[in-house]
Amino acid sequence: MQEQGLNTVNFAGRAANSSQFKTLYSEGMALVEETATYLDGTGRAASKVLPRIASVLYAAESMRLTTRLMQMASWLLLQRAVNNGEMSRDQVLAEKNKVRLDGFNVDRNAPGWNELPEGFRDLVERSLRLQNRVALLDREIYRPSDAVSVPDNENSVRAQFNLLQTAFGN
Template identity: 85%
Template sequence: MSDLGLNTISFAGRAASSSQFKALYAEGMALVEETATYLDGDGRTASKVLPRMASVLYAAESMRLTTRLMQMASWLLLQRAVNNGEMTRDQVLSEKSKVRLDGFNVDRHAPGWNDLPEAFRDLIERSLRLQNRIAVLDREIYRPNDAAIVPDNENSVQAQLNLLRTAFSVH
């Protein structure tokens, strides 16, 4: 059996070690720093004058926000380590299992949401968008290669066409 993964280009793998990753890394780390600065400064001040429901929501969302950012920072640091040759892919896979890139939903209809400071809601929204981009990249880089096996009598171009037909139900 030939492995289709050996015959095709992994765009996600290349993106993960490219200038796009460096930009994503810089964006993620800057967001971590910006959020920490906000929560320790303007956010702390703003949270003291919020109505009760918004104050409770602020406390919960600030914990979710910092947790989300720490999970993303962990993923970015692991990916940087593998890109720099500091860790093997297997080591990263082992450590990556501790990182969560999903399950941080936000209820924008929760009582008090509209009373939250706009800058705080903006940090939440930006973190969710970044989390989604990282999760997509993670799935592309670390998805199982089981689906990439092609029978010996099928060439890789035909295999790609068959995958497209299957995906779009074209026969």
């Protein structure tokens, strides 16, 4: 009798080296570039005319936004390096421990939030959605292998379907 789970396909591992990852990578790097352009141009001009409370919030949130995007870019670059054979999985695991993919949430009820430029709020929202997608994929790829085993009472097809939903959303 074969042990359950040994013949299942690791969709998360395949997703990390797929066209979906390449799309996620492109989206992430494009958002980094778009944000830098915004903060150095339109955002800088818009921040100068904000009321004081919104101006302080803008400064704090722009630092969080930049940090969030740099952390995601680091993760994406590490994953691309392992996908391309430039780094081993163990090397990536050692470096990945320095990357933080959570804890950058936003308080949309903070005083001044609604006074922030719409373009800035959009960048923040998009970065949070991207952060969630990267964090979900990270958990699926790098969780301990013993956590991948399927309980006897769970349908292994259902478990793989859940992995697909986690990796690709919806």
